Amino acid sequence: MVTMNSKAISLFSHSSSLVLLPLLSCATSPESHDQKKSAFEFLKHLQGCHHGEKVKGIHDLKKYLEHFGYLSYSHSKNHTHANDDDFDELLESAVKTYQRNYHLNATGTLDAQTVSKMMMPRCGVADIINDEQWSVGARPGAFDLETVALHEIGHLLGLGHSSVEGAIMFSSISQGVTKGLHADDIQGIKALYNT
Incomplete structure (x- = not known):
């Protein structure tokens, strides 16, 4: 509801x-x-990323998930990781929450369906x-x-x-x-x- x-x-x-x-x-x-590029175009190159990886642009994913309320480093001991490109446990948990919210397979990995939904x-x-x-x-x-x-x-x-x-x-x-x-x-x- x-x-x-x-x-x-x-x-x-x-x-x-x-x-x-x-x-x-x-x-x-x-x-x-x-003629226009989506503001979420950066997500395309992150497809396939998962916990434990360090990939340029992960910090933008963190900002995206924080903006939409799926992620908050400010209430976490991992606050120093908010602007880095590490796919940490907190980010994996946020991706799983996002996936559950959109009735996707909650793997915590940025699979094609998740990236497609995020780009909408x-x-x-x-x-x-x-x-x-x-x-x-x-x-x-x-x-x-x-x-x-x-x-x-x-x-x-x-x-x-x-x-x-x-x-x-x-x-x-x-x-x-x-x-x-x-x-x-x-x-x-x-x-x-x-x-």
């Missing part, structure tokens, strides 16, 4: 237009998706969202504006991300698909507003 945010009610009335306006301004971006655009990453192709309705290579807007409205209402892939509040959005409310989204709203 989705998680809740108590600040959402006050944010909704004041910031719904602030969230939707940048999305609408991106809808007419003339650049082609093929994520909610809240403005440099990805503001550089993508937009459409209204499902169109290959483009993100459905209404699906993204519905997801962001869910956040404004207080919903967090869901681990249910069919839910509008799932943490990543695929190109070429449209989504509506899922039973998990509805259950989250009912729990949040006691209805």
Whole structure:
């Protein structure tokens, strides 16, 4: 089930237009998706990495997992390893948690499926969202504006991300698909507003 945010009610009335306006301004971006490089392109060369290895770019993986809440060196005795390229136990544990969250085989190794999932655009990453192709309705290579807007409205209402892939509040959005409310989204709203 989705998680809740108590600040959402006050944010909704004041910031719904602030969230939707940048999305609408991106809808007419003339650049082609093929001309742009994903912000997560660095993950490709890390495919196959596992515990015990030292590979250039692992520190970027650590930043990625820390940014999305899977990893925290600040509460660990391994704080000195936060910016190095060592695939340590804490990183392996974070990768396993990520894999379990996305219903992948929790090996702790950066297999092809894990890297592919990590490279998908994520909610809240403005440099990805503001550089993508937009459409209204499902169109290959483009993100459905209404699906993204519905997801962001869910956040404004207080919903967090869901681990249910069919839910509008799932943490990543695929190109070429449209989504509506899922039973998990509805259950989250009912729990949040006691209805």
